[in-house]
Amino acid sequence: MQSGEDVGSVAAGLAQLGVTVPEHALTEAARTYAAVETRFASWRQVELSYLPPVIEPASAVAWLSSEFASQP
């Protein structure tokens, strides 16, 4: 299963941007991520293959284009 970045990876990514963040802040952010990730885990099991191929006009919201929704 896909999991999130670890503290080291995030710190390295920030360093590449020239940003240094205290380790305790990164640790706290990682803890929050881990707590939400536990609640998100069941969503990862959801089969998306049966999604309808198109967005119905009544739900025409721009963030889901028909191209995106037609993913198998």
Added chain:
Amino acid sequence: VTRLGVAELLDQYEKRTLSPVEAVEACLRRIEHVEPRGKAFTALRAEQCREEAAQAERNWTKRRPRPLEGVPVGLKDNIDVAGIPTTGGSRLYAGHVPVEDAAVVTRLKQAGALVVGKLQSTEFGGGRIAYANPWDVSRTASGSSAGPAIALAAREIPLAIGTDTGGSIRAPAAFCGVSGLKPTHGLVSRYGVMPMSWTLDHVGPMARSAPDIALAMNVLAGHDHRDAGSVAHRVPDHVAGIATGVRGRRLGIPRAWFWDLCDPQVEGNARASIQLLQEAGMSVVEVDLPRTRGHDLSALSWFILAPELSSLHQVHLSRWEEYEREFAQRVLEGRFVSALDYIHALRLRRLVQADFEDAFRQVDALLTPGAVCVAPRLTEPLEAEIGDACHPLLEVQGRVYHPFNIAGLPALCLPSGFDGRGLPTSVQVVAAPFQEALCLRVAHALQQATSYHLMAPPDLSDR
């Protein structure tokens, strides 16, 4: 005068029993009176507002009023108003004065509304929600549209504009005993509004009654090519038909999720609202959300919001230490989410939408609690009192709001009564995409049967 709503002001202007100049002066006096304790405003346009009120008065005299001619309005401080500071509640934007109005501000000004000033926002709409509630200053007004809700409850202004990414219009409306609408995604332009999440952000009106929100929606709604999420959809008249009742309409009550974690007094008042709508002629049926049953909708929202927020704020990362601690943490959290999880979460939104689309084949509107609890005490951290238990507020309050940001549906919170301590409770009315007028019709039917929306908190200046 400051107890009058938008529709009542316009009615009095037309009858010449009140002028926009008198109304603005009354608002400014009220603001001066209340602000030392209320602290809703971050900036005022008093002199410009007086000049514009004089012009509004002339337009009424010439019998050429625009739709909101002479109506005072306040804007949350993440919405640009040219010439006065827009800080997003952040030190990062201290002293920032935009040169251009946000799209909603342009629309309001063109409709004759009088921009009184800017209203408190938590940092970028996502920071610490420590604002005092007018009903009990030892409790929070919630956020992030705290200033709009406080100013409306304290009768400083009759109309305000807020933003909502995960309940930021609806939570403060619920805790402060006013009404707030998160419109359909894409119906109201976000151009000129500081973003948190480009797929979850919404801009919407807050007021004290459904007809007042309807009048505002007639002005705010409409396509704007400058907002990539804006939808070219015919904008209906939100006022027409609002008073025609709900007889024969079907009200759906979701079986689970929304009621699983809810204060008993909030739920009791919501059940009383359902009863009132039945008496007004609505049939009530339970609805299921089978595709998303058993999953955590707030976690799904977080996996979209967190990386989008982190991406948007990458530009400010070098000034990370200038954020408040709470928001700084949020900026970091999204960096832990994998790209695959983010994309998966975006695709999962379609399931949530499909559940609600099925529900709206059975019913015309849904009703849920407007908040999981009443306004919590101003403690660190904030805790939601639900029955005999306490829960971290930020972990539980989004339960009733996130699903409708995920699905992009119109959702309106309005007062449903009070708990035993005299704190406002709220219900939320939700409808299919672009059916704001139906939400407003249901809300109006409830407000016709009750007077909770007319009740004001004790005068802040006396405490």
